[in-house]
Amino acid sequence: MANILVTGGAGYIGSHTCLELLNAGHEVIVFDNLSNGSGESLRRVEKLANNSLDFVQGDIRCQDELDRVFQNYQIDAVIHFAGLKAVGESQQIPLTYFDHNIAGSIQLFKSMQKAGVFSLVFSSSATVYGELNPSPYQEDMPLSLPNNNYGYTKLVIEQMLEKMALADARWSIALLRYFNPVGAHKSGQIGEDPRGIPNNLMPYVTQVAIGRREKLSIFGHDYPTKDGTCERDFIHVVDLAKAHVLALSNRLNNQGCRAWNIGTGAPISVLQIKETFEKVNGVQIPTEFAERRSGDLPAFYADASRAKNELGWQPQYTLEDMLADSWNWQKHNPNGFS
Numbered sequence: 001m002a003n004i005l006v007t008g009g010a011g012y013i014g015s016h017t018c019l020e021l022l023n024a025g026h027e028v029i030v031f032d033n034l035s036n037g038s039g040e041s042l043r044r045v046e047k048l049a050n051n052s053l054d055f056v057q058g059d060i061r062c063q064d065e066l067d068r069v070f071q072n073y074q075i076d077a078v079i080h081f082a083g084l085k086a087v088g089e090s091q092q093i094p095l096t097y098f099d100h101n102i103a104g105s106i107q108l109f110k111s112m113q114k115a116g117v118f119s120l121v122f123s124s125s126a127t128v129y130g131e132l133n134p135s136p137y138q139e140d141m142p143l144s145l146p147n148n149n150y151g152y153t154k155l156v157i158e159q160m161l162e163k164m165a166l167a168d169a170r171w172s173i174a175l176l177r178y179f180n181p182v183g184a185h186k187s188g189q190i191g192e193d194p195r196g197i198p199n200n201l202m203p204y205v206t207q208v209a210i211g212r213r214e215k216l217s218i219f220g221h222d223y224p225t226k227d228g229t230c231e232r233d234f235i236h237v238v239d240l241a242k243a244h245v246l247a248l249s250n251r252l253n254n255q256g257c258r259a260w261n262i263g264t265g266a267p268i269s270v271l272q273i274k275e276t277f278e279k280v281n282g283v284q285i286p287t288e289f290a291e292r293r294s295g296d297l298p299a300f301y302a303d304a305s306r307a308k309n310e311l312g313w314q315p316q317y318t319l320e321d322m323l324a325d326s327w328n329w330q331k332h333n334p335n336g337f338s
């Protein structure tokens with residue numbers, strides 16, 4: 001069992017991953033500035049795991065704070081979630097995104113190197129495949145520039161990590177390319193709690209269902225897809241969290257830099273999400289069709305065979321589980337963690 005530093009561990013995917021790490025017997029140290037995460041999520045993780053973790057409040061852009069963590073704890077590996085993730089916002093304030101995501105990651109990698117810690121799992125995204133690759137996306141496809149600044153930061157960090165691993169064989173790096181994470185832990189105790197108006201589809205749907213938003217706008221219904229709405233590869237956050245535990249043990253025993261898609265491989269349309277959510281949960285989602293959202297691709301989904309073959313990872317949860325668990329979380333926490 002290992003001591004794992006989890007940056008951004010108080011956020012949506014981070015909190016679910018901390019729970020899986022504790023359940024697998026690891027020691028967990030969370031480093032998070034709480035700009036979009038919550039201390040309450042970590043208290044609930046501890047309760048669910050019946051085990052404790054350590055929390056250090058700090059910012060990955062601050063080298064001293066990071067160095068102190070590596071001095072105070074004997075860290076074996078790092079899972080790096082911390083960063084900003086709102087695509088639209090990244091178009092308004094690119095420099096802030098470059099600072100948190102790129103500069104912050106560089107500080108982290110420097111602290112790791114100084115401390116002699118070379119095992120890393122990095123939160124990447126399907127966005128690195130850019131606009132030109134056909135689905136299903138495969139890991140060895142040439143990457144291309146994403147059409148937004150958020151995606152650009154993920155591509156830059158991936159490329160930096162590859163170059164670092166080429167230059168120094170001590171690095172062992174997993175690039176996990178998430179597709180569209182949704183759902184929540186079955187307990188309904190932890191889940192996605194976006195601040196302000198949700199950017200992503202699923203929290204918007206659940207906030208309409210709970211009455212916090214009036215109606216769902218479906219962005220575009222004339223795409224070249226089966227029902228005219230966009231298609232995405234939705235992945236249950238608990239399946240995603242488990243992929244981190246597997247990637248971690250793979251990296252603790254291997255060298256180099258390796259990418260894995262983490263998706264189900266099944267394209268699901270936005271309309272299908274709305275209709276299945278209503279059916280599974282017995283709740284109506286008032287909906288209107290609206291203009292296409294700038295920058296949206298019609299459809300993308302994963303070829304997830306590499307993760308299956310190399311990590312032994314396979315998603316366990318169905319679309320119905322994802323939608324039931326998202327609603328279960330929202331229903332029991334109408335205002336999130338607050």
Ligand code: NAD
Pocket residue numbers: 007008009010011012013014031032033034035036037038058059060061080081082083084085100104123124125126178179180181
């Ligand atoms: P989140 O916002 O819930 O979690 C990110 C956490 O990082 C938050 O707790 C926040 O407080 C913290 N943080 C932000 N900037 C920080 C900084 N400078 N220093 C320290 N902590 C900081 O997001 P999430 O959905 O859990 O995503 C986690 C990671 O996965 C992110 O890197 C994101 O880009 C990536 N990702 C997310 C999705 C998605 O759809 N949710 C998809 C692909 C990749």
Ligand code: WQD
Pocket residue numbers: 085087124125126127151179180181199200201202204216217218219220230231232270293296
């Ligand atoms: C999904 C579909 C929308 C909201 C983004 C990032 C990607 C990754 C995951 C981090 C699209 C439609 C949405 C709404 C809608 N993040 N939609 N009404 O854009 O596939 O991916 O999050 O790495 O990089 O780009 O996810 O949830 O925003 O949208 O119709 O109110 O739902 O148009 O077709 P997306 P999303």
